[in-house]
Amino acid sequence: MIIHNLHAEKILDSRGNWTVRAYINGVSGTAPSGASTGTYEAKVMPADKAVNMINTKLQRLVGENINQIDADILIETLDGTDNFDKIGGNTAIAVSFAVFNAIHNSKKITKEIFPYPLGNVFGGGAHGGSTTFQEFLALPTKAKSIYEALDTNVQLHKRLRETLNKKAKTVGINDEGALTADIDDFKALDIITDLAEDIGCRIGLDVAASEFFNKEKYTYRSLKKTLTPADQLDFLTETARKYKLIYLEDPFEENDFENTQKLTKKIGNKCLVCGDDLFVTDEKRLQKGITLGAANSLIIKPNQAGTISLAQDTITLAKKHDITPIVSHRSGETEDSTISRLALFWSAPIIKAGVIDMRISKLNELIHLWNMAETPSMTKLKLK
Ligand code: PGA
Ligand code: ZN
Numbered sequence: 001m002i003i004h005n006l007h008a009e010k011i012l013d014s015r016g017n018w019t020v021r022a023y024i025n026g027v028s029g030t031a032p033s034g035a036s037t038g039t040y041e042a043k044v045m046p047a048d049k050a051v052n053m054i055n056t057k058l059q060r061l062v063g064e065n066i067n068q069i070d071a072d073i074l075i076e077t078l079d080g081t082d083n084f085d086k087i088g089g090n091t092a093i094a095v096s097f098a099v100f101n102a103i104h105n106s107k108k109i110t111k112e113i114f115p116y117p118l119g120n121v122f123g124g125g126a127h128g129g130s131t132t133f134q135e136f137l138a139l140p141t142k143a144k145s146i147y148e149a150l151d152t153n154v155q156l157h158k159r160l161r162e163t164l165n166k167k168a169k170t171v172g173i174n175d176e177g178a179l180t181a182d183i184d185d186f187k188a189l190d191i192i193t194d195l196a197e198d199i200g201c202r203i204g205l206d207v208a209a210s211e212f213f214n215k216e217k218y219t220y221r222s223l224k225k226t227l228t229p230a231d232q233l234d235f236l237t238e239t240a241r242k243y244k245l246i247y248l249e250d251p252f253e254e255n256d257f258e259n260t261q262k263l264t265k266k267i268g269n270k271c272l273v274c275g276d277d278l279f280v281t282d283e284k285r286l287q288k289g290i291t292l293g294a295a296n297s298l299i300i301k302p303n304q305a306g307t308i309s310l311a312q313d314t315i316t317l318a319k320k321h322d323i324t325p326i327v328s329h330r331s332g333e334t335e336d337s338t339i340s341r342l343a344l345f346w347s348a349p350i351i352k353a354g355v356i357d358m359r360i361s362k363l364n365e366l367i368h369l370w371n372m373a374e375t376p377s378m379t380k381l382k383l384k
Pocket of ligand 1: 033034035036037038126206208276329330331332
């Protein structure tokens with residue numbers, strides 16, 4: 001593809017913060033943003049600076065006849081640091097997404113195996129809400145189509161809202177469109193587990209443990225308890241067993257490969273123990289996890305890496321070692337639906353992209369791709 005023109009604009013995201021959108025040959029890509037960001041993620045530039053960077057330094061891409069990998073290498077070279085310190089990972093991913101979308105604009109994505117949507121139905125932590133666990137997630141493992149899968153998650157969200165309206169005093173919606181209420185983590189798990197059993201889906205948690213780790217301890221303000229890492233291991237093992245969790249993300253703070261390994265050994269045959277802040281979509285950190293046996297799943301957030309190609313290297317390594325990759329949105333999002341096309345393109349078995357609000361742009365893109373496919377089917381999950 002020849003890059004005829006590249007320009008950027010500053011736009012709003014779902015939290016009302018400014019972000020950057022890049023256009024290549026009239027086709028766009030937009031950077032999302034996190035609230036519970038990992039320390040080792042690509043650096044984020046203020047939106048004004050990111051726009052300026054694209055409209056000046058990154059103009060070097062204009063005139064190139066280029067594929068995704070070469071475009072991404074050129075973006076990485078123009079930055080020249082390890083973690084996009086100079087141009088910003090948000091700047092890089094907006095352009096990298098725009099390259100992908102411009103290349104695939106007129107080409108059909110020919111993959112026909114669809115990922116299961118992992119949907120955040122209830123939450124707390126850094127996204128807003130009373131619980132310490134950040135996300136309570138639904139995985140519709142029995143669904144036979146993308147329609148059925150998305151409908152299952154939506155039903156759980158709706159039924160949960162009805163139940164909370166009866167059982168809690170204050171019910172709200174947080175940054176990711178997940179419900180919030182003045183109930184603690186166990187009450188939430190009790191209610192959601194019952195509904196999920198009735199609806200026929202599995203549930204999981206994003207613990208996002210770095211957010212409440214301080215001075216060697218995990219402080220669950222909602223449960224009025226403070227746990228050492230060893231206590232946290234026992235506590236989460238028991239919680240995963242009691243609630244038959246199929247998914248547990250970031251169970252320990254972002255540097256604790258050792259306890260993540262211990263937990264994976266204990267529950268990994270029944271549960272996806274997933275690294276988000278632990279791996280930050282980084283090939284080297286994932287390699288460390290593989291060597292140590294820490295986690296059997298990882299979150300792929302392209303903006304943590306900075307370019308699509310860097311994220312792709314990480315997903316390739318994951319697949320080689322039987323680590324389940326989950327392509328994911330961020331809590332700060334826009335109508336950009338690139339991750340839905342990427343999840344299909346990469347044959348990822350699971351996509352984490354919310355349930356309602358503006359996240360439906362990603363879910364509706366999955367529906368569109370399903371309708372465009374000749375013989376679409378859902379992927380085969382290792383755990384059901
Ligand atoms: P973030 O969180 O996008 O706010 O960092 C989402 C997650 O932790 O999965
Ligand atoms: Zn997470």
